[in-house]
Amino acid sequence: MIKNHKNNANDFITLMQPYMRHINHTAFRLTGNMHDTEDLVQEFLIKIYPRKEQFNQGQNIKPWLTKVLYNTYIDIWRKQKNNPTCKKDNINFTGCDESDEQFNHHICNTLCPEQLTALSETQQELMQLLFSLNNEQRLVLVMHDIEGYSLPELTNIMHVPLGTLKSRLHRARDKMRNLLNDKKVSHDKEVAEG
Amino acid sequence: MKCDYVNLFLYDYVDGYLPSAQRNLIHNHLLSCQQCANTVLEQQELTRSLQSLAMPELPEEFNEHALTHAVNFHENTQKTKYFSITNMAIAASVFFAATTGFLLTQQPTQTPLVEMVAENKNEVHGEHLNLVFNSPKALSNVTFTVILPENVEMMGHPGKKRVVWSSQLQAGQNLLSLPIIAKEKSTGTLITIIDYENNSKMFEVKLKNKKLLT
Numbered sequence: 252m253i254k255n256h257k258n259n260a261n262d263f264i265t266l267m268q269p270y271m272r273h274i275n276h277t278a279f280r281l282t283g284n285m286h287d288t289e290d291l292v293q294e295f296l297i298k299i300y301p302r303k304e305q306f307n308q309g310q311n312i313k314p315w316l317t318k319v320l321y322n323t324y325i326d327i328w329r330k331q332k333n334n335p336t337c338k339k340d341n342i343n344f345t346g347c348d349e350s351d352e353q354f355n356h357h358i359c360n361t362l363c364p365e366q367l368t369a370l371s372e373t374q375q376e377l378m379q380l381l382f383s384l385n386n387e388q389r390l391v392l393v394m395h396d397i398e399g400y401s402l403p404e405l406t407n408i409m410h411v412p413l414g415t416l417k418s419r420l421h422r423a424r425d426k427m428r429n430l431l432n433d434k435k436v437s438h439d440k441e442v443a444e445g
Numbered sequence: 446m447k448c449d450y451v452n453l454f455l456y457d458y459v460d461g462y463l464p465s466a467q468r469n470l471i472h473n474h475l476l477s478c479q480q481c482a483n484t485v486l487e488q489q490e491l492t493r494s495l496q497s498l499a500m501p502e503l504p505e506e507f508n509e510h511a512l513t514h515a516v517n518f519h520e521n522t523q524k525t526k527y528f529s530i531t532n533m534a535i536a537a538s539v540f541f542a543a544t545t546g547f548l549l550t551q552q553p554t555q556t557p558l559v560e561m562v563a564e565n566k567n568e569v570h571g572e573h574l575n576l577v578f579n580s581p582k583a584l585s586n587v588t589f590t591v592i593l594p595e596n597v598e599m600m601g602h603p604g605k606k607r608v609v610w611s612s613q614l615q616a617g618q619n620l621l622s623l624p625i626i627a628k629e630k631s632t633g634t635l636i637t638i639i640d641y642e643n644n645s646k647m648f649e650v651k652l653k654n655k656k657l658l659t
Contacts, residue, residue, distance in 0.1 A: 260516040264509065271508045276500055285501060289511070292503075296515035301617060322585065322613060329611050377494055395460075396492045402462070410585065421456050428487050 263303055267296070270316055277317055280393045281324045283382055295323045317400070318408040321390075328386070380430050388423035391416055396424075446474045451481050459488050574623040576637060576650070580614040587614050588640040591623065594633025600624040614641070 267274075274295065278288045299319055306312055381389060394400050394408065402420070406413050451474050457463050458471045475482045590609045593599060601624070602608050621637070635650045 260513060260520075263516050264512045267512055268508070271512075275503050275508075279500065285503065289503065289507065292507075293511050293514060296511050297518050298615060300515045300519050301615065326612050371499075373494075374498055377498060381495070381498075392495070397495050397498070402460075424456060424488060424491070427491055428484075431487075431491065 263300060266303060266306055267299075270313065273313060274316060274320060277320055277398060278324070280397055281321070281390065283378070291320070291324055291327060294327060295320045298323055314400070314404060314408065317394075317398070321394070321408050376434065380427055383430065384423050384426060388419050388426065391419045392423040392427070395420055446470060448474075448478060448481055451475075451478070452484070455481065455484055456488065459485055459492075574625050574635070574650070576621045576623070576648070578614060578619045578621065578639070578648075580616060580619060583616045584614040584641045586641065587612055589621070590636075590638040590640070592636040592638070593625070594635055596627065597633070597635065598626045600626055614639075 274292055275288065278291045278295070279285070282288050282291055299316070302319075305315075381392070384392065390409070391405065391411075394405055395402065400408065402413055402416050405411070405416055409416065411419075451471055454463060454467065454471055458468060463471065475485060588609065588611050590607065591599065592607050593605075599605065599608050623635075625635075633651075637648045637650070639646050639648070
């Protein structure tokens with residue numbers, strides 16, 4: 252029994268090690284902070300362990316792992332959303348834009364100051380803009396523009412129709428570009444005023 | 446070609462989703478329209494910036510720890526089979542068996558694993574009712590509804606008799622651990638309804654107070 256356990260552990264660790272960097276990075280892109288990333292990855296590994304037999308050697312399993320990771324994230328997120336004591340309960344998941352208050356609440360709870368200060372000023376601004384999007388828009392932007400999945404791949408990963416994904420992606424990009432342009436205008440104005 | 450029309454396809458152009466004929470039309474428009482060309486450049490720059498966002502690394506030992514924990518989680522669950530999974534719960538059940546408390550009767554055909562442990566107090570804090578559901582296949586978009594009997598509450602949902610949330614089931618056994626608080630000597634039926642793929646299944650767990658039965 253002990254030997255079996257040890258073999259199972261070694262097999263699973265050997266199997267998963269090559270993908271852990273990808274998993275950790277994607278988890279961070281989804282959650283935006285290290286603490287939630289660790290929780291998400293742990294939950295994901297617990298979920299994936301019983302299905303380790305589905306790993307076929309030579310087959311590209313990254314999209315499948317990403318899909319399970321994404322679903323795990325959504326499960327956790329929904330649980331938090333439905334739990335009135337949870338820190339993220341005010342975030343809107345239905346696609347409407349959040350109010351400023353909700354936006355600030357989200358930023359405060361998702362990006363911790365230590366992580367923000369580790370980024371350059373430009374990257375801090377970008378990160379904050381990214382998390383000012385509603386969850387649906389942010390997720391498709393992260394998965395498509397940062398993680399590099401195509402929209403057809405994302406329909407499978409995110410269980411959302413192609414047209415819906417595309418419109419969310421376009422709205423997310425419009426919003427990001429508008430916010431960046433607004434910031435640039437206000438920055439230029441400040442410089443001009445001395 | 447008008448900018449309004451071109452704008453509808455600019456992102457598809459950037460992403461390479463357009464067929465070659467349409468792509469050429471947009472490309473030719475961009476050669477003569479600075480405004481649309483700027484939009485494309487802005488989007489390309491935004492994507493580059495997002496992709497270059499710093500990516501902090503998790504501590505080195507995290508991977509091994511997390512992987513080992515996942516293995517232990519399942520291996521320990523298998524060893525204990527249909528019994529409670531935590532030491533605390535086992536300890537509490539011993540205490541419970543030795544005195545009084547709550548006795549759980551099962552619906553064996555529908556709930557393969559059900560166990561509840563509770564301390565012999567008027568109000569029970571932080572105990573879990575463990576239910577295991579067998580699913581023949583993985584199911585996404587599963588809605589769980591738990592209807593609580595009198596004098597029983599779920600932690601985090603004070604005063605609520607009905608708690609609903611969405612989750613998923615994996616193929617095989619799925620543990621649902623309900624953090625319940627039983628006030629006073631409770632009896633009644635806890636109902637769990639699982640809705641998935643246009644199906645709905647109801648599971649009943651009868652909670653009986655041992656003292657009341659004797």
